[in-house]
Amino acid sequence: MRQFTLFLVVIALVACQSGPEAPSDLDMLTGYMTGSFDSAAQAASDSTYFDIKLHMVSIWAERTDGHWMYVEQAASEQQDRPYRQRVYQVTQEADGRFKSAVFTMPEPLRFAGAWQDATLLNNLTPEILEERTGCAVYLEKQPDGTFAGETAPKACGSVLRGATYATSSVIVTPTEIRSWDQGFNAEDEQVWGATEGPYIFVKQ
Numbered sequence: 001m002r003q004f005t006l007f008l009v010v011i012a013l014v015a016c017q018s019g020p021e022a023p024s025d026l027d028m029l030t031g032y033m034t035g036s037f038d039s040a041a042q043a044a045s046d047s048t049y050f051d052i053k054l055h056m057v058s059i060w061a062e063r064t065d066g067h068w069m070y071v072e073q074a075a076s077e078q079q080d081r082p083y084r085q086r087v088y089q090v091t092q093e094a095d096g097r098f099k100s101a102v103f104t105m106p107e108p109l110r111f112a113g114a115w116q117d118a119t120l121l122n123n124l125t126p127e128i129l130e131e132r133t134g135c136a137v138y139l140e141k142q143p144d145g146t147f148a149g150e151t152a153p154k155a156c157g158s159v160l161r162g163a164t165y166a167t168s169s170v171i172v173t174p175t176e177i178r179s180w181d182q183g184f185n186a187e188d189e190q191v192w193g194a195t196e197g198p199y200i201f202v203k204q
Contacts, residue, residue, distance in 0.1 A: 087124075
């Protein structure tokens, strides 16, 4: 009896010492990315930047092929007509990096506002998505616990405003996302996007 009681005490001590399981780096990254953000503070201090609202919500939690997110961006005065709607698939690569693959959807405006009304996503399925090949952002965890990365060089095609390719560089922290999207023509001249630095989206 004494040995059995001692066994139970040891098990209890081990359980107390182990505590709750720490979140994986992938869970940490997607946790940082989830939520509503805006660039209002940056726009107020620098008129070359616009006040943009950014919303990211998790979808398809039952899937086991990464973390899927619905993403919506809109000017603050036109939130009912977002100018960018995407689905991200965030996974961890064999080399330890994190890949945020980018997908578009047909007739995206029918999903506008889905970040606050999940029923709008009832007809959104992986089968109707189209991957933007070459546009994935590859991130690495930094010594300070943040995540930073960018697209592969000249891999993401773009035809917007005379561009031939686009680049994205991203820094993700617990409180903000810094995102710098730029388009370049065949002569490597920038034709769209911020010129001085990234947009700073602060989590609300």
